[in-house]
Amino acid sequence: MRIATTLVLVLLTGTLGAQLLYLFRAEIARDLPGLRPLLASACARAGCTLPYPRDAQRIAIEATELQEEPGRPGEFVLYATINNRADYAQEWPYLELTLNDATEQALARRVLSPRDWLPADHPAEAFPGRSALGIRLPFSTPDMAPVGYRLYVFYP
Known part of the structure; x- marks a missing residue:
């Protein structure tokens, strides 16, 4: 009887551990990045995904500039530097560009x-922690003559 109780207890503890690992897999991968490959492999076998964190508060848009192409009315180029201030890799954010009048x-x-603004030769898996990326978006x-603009970063 004692052996059966111990086996049931070990089985239940293991099941609880597996459930907690599944439930908190993204947080574990964020806090212990060395475990990400192991967790991703386990998720692939289990049919789940291992998302990167989405913390828009830790992503900053810096050094933005909107320029009209000389001699080409209506043609613009947006330059911006996007900075991931988090210590961990994050999913690439979405950008919202609003053109304003006077x-x-x-x-x-x-x-x-992200596929609209990431450079074609840039790896698209995740935005590395403590890194910045310069973008150029023509x-x-x-039919418009914008005077100003706003650029906003977010996750849908």
């Missing part, structure tokens, strides 16, 4: 997914 009223607004607005 009274700060929105003329146009566009949400840009676009056309032939």
Whole structure:
């Protein structure tokens, strides 16, 4: 009887441990990045995913500039530096670009997914911790003459 009780207790403890590992897998991978490959492999076998953290408060947009292409009306280039201030890798954020008129009223607004603004040769898996990325985003607005803009980072 004692052996059966011990086996049931070990089985229940192991099941609870597996459930906690599954439930907190993203937090464990964030806090112990060396375990991410092991957790990702286990998730692949179990049919789950291991997402990167999404903490928009730790991502800053710095050094933005919107320039009109000389001699090409309606052609613009947005330059920005995006900085992950977190100590851990994060999912790439989305950007919202709003073009404004002289009274700060929105003329146009566009949400840009990471594939819209990440350089083609850049690895797209995650935004490394304590790193910055400069972006260059050309676009056309032939029917508008924006005077200002706002750039916002977020996760959907």
